[in-house]
């Protein structure tokens with residue numbers, strides 16, 4: 001009997017682009033922060049992890065109780081960057097690789113704003129690699145959310161600076177010969193004050209790290225490990241979205257668990273390490289700049 | 302008691318036997334669902350099952366939902382909301 005009842009939910013036909021009834025948005029705080037005049041469902045492939053990261057970001061902002069008008073999302077171009085257009089905050093959808101450059105300008109003009117740069121791994125570390133290290137070096141008050149799906153998803157699966165050694169890509173048909181960038185290590189070395197990594201399987205951990213990162217004054221980085229089953233998964237025979245999701249569960253380890261292993265086992269760990277790697281403070285750029293203005297206007301040299 | 306609502310449409314009350322532990326109420330907005338199977342494959346008590354014809358999940362055992370929130374936090378299309386029942 002139950003079945004007969006519930007089945008009626010599926011009398012609904014999939015109608016691309018139809019605006020949902022207002023009461024759907026009222027069902028959760030997460031949905032409340034989506035743009036109600038935007039065409040849904042999203043452009044992403046069925047099962048793509050980027051949507052899960054979007055949910056985590058919204059929940060993190062909601063948890064902090066930030067005013068929507070005080071939050072600015074700055075995105076480049078890519079499947080990941082597309083995330084920004086679906087959420088109801090201030091949004092800059094810029095050019096490929098330049099999210100952090102635009103975000104820097106915005107933060108300097110409006111230091112009171114919480115500026116969040118949303119980037120794919122190509123966006124952040126290939127074309128945008130220079131912006132990434134210099135934003136960290138300056139300690140700009142920006143949160144960088146890097147969705148690492150180890151590939152250029154939007155343009156059809158070219159290898160990126162995070163593609164694993166040996167991984168096949170449309171531009172690496174015999175396997176990638178370039179060692180990947182470890183995003184978190186790079187961020188720490190360049191001067192970021194908060195760096196953490198989790199996966200889309202561990203979505204609630206992403207919520208936590210994102211909330212902490214957004215609360216930081218200085219440059220903070222959250223690497224959200226995702227997957228692109230459509231390009232990388234297909235080329236490397238890694239299965240469906242659910243298979244790749246399960247592999248994030250099986251092939252990742254919490255930093256706290258890794259730290260408890262004997263050193264020789266730690267040394268050979270190949271799993272994705274989830275955790276917070278640095279949480280420190282140093283003078284944030286816009287504050288240093290404001291101090292400079294006060295000093296110079298006060299007649300000091 | 303758990304409630305299953307077809308959206309949009311009329312609320313449909315399904316009276317269920319009381320169970321121990323936290324309970325949840327699942328809402329699915331089928332129009333946004335892309336049929337990725339994530340919710341179905343990972344729901345621990347198998348509340349959801351895939352409808353092969355429609356390529357959408359069906360709520361087959363609403364009384365088993367423990368409000369663990371796996372499905373709504375992992376649906377890439379935000380097509381599921383779970384409400385914890387008091």
Ligand SMILES: Cc1ncc(C[n+]2csc(CCOP(=O)(O)OP(=O)(O)O)c2C)c(N)n1
Pocket residue numbers: 077078079080081095096119120121122123124127147149151152153154155160
């Ligand atoms: C200046 C410039 N160079 C190249 C492109 C083409 N392009 C668009 S998205 C993209 C890469 C996307 O990969 P990534 O940033 O990792 O994001 P994903 O799509 O994987 O989320 C490229 C090379 C562009 N739009 N602009």
Ligand code: SF4
Pocket residue numbers: 043044045048049050079080149153154227228229230231
């Ligand atoms: S191409 Fe890859 S990254 Fe882009 S939406 Fe599809 S699965 Fe996601």
Ligand code: SF4
Pocket residue numbers: 325327343344345346347348349365366367368369370371372373383
């Ligand atoms: S909240 Fe948990 S138990 Fe309930 S339907 Fe979702 S995944 Fe299943």
Ligand code: SF4
Pocket residue numbers: 047329333334335336337338339340341357358375376377378379380381
């Ligand atoms: S996780 Fe979401 S999109 Fe995927 S099958 Fe379930 S309801 Fe549909």
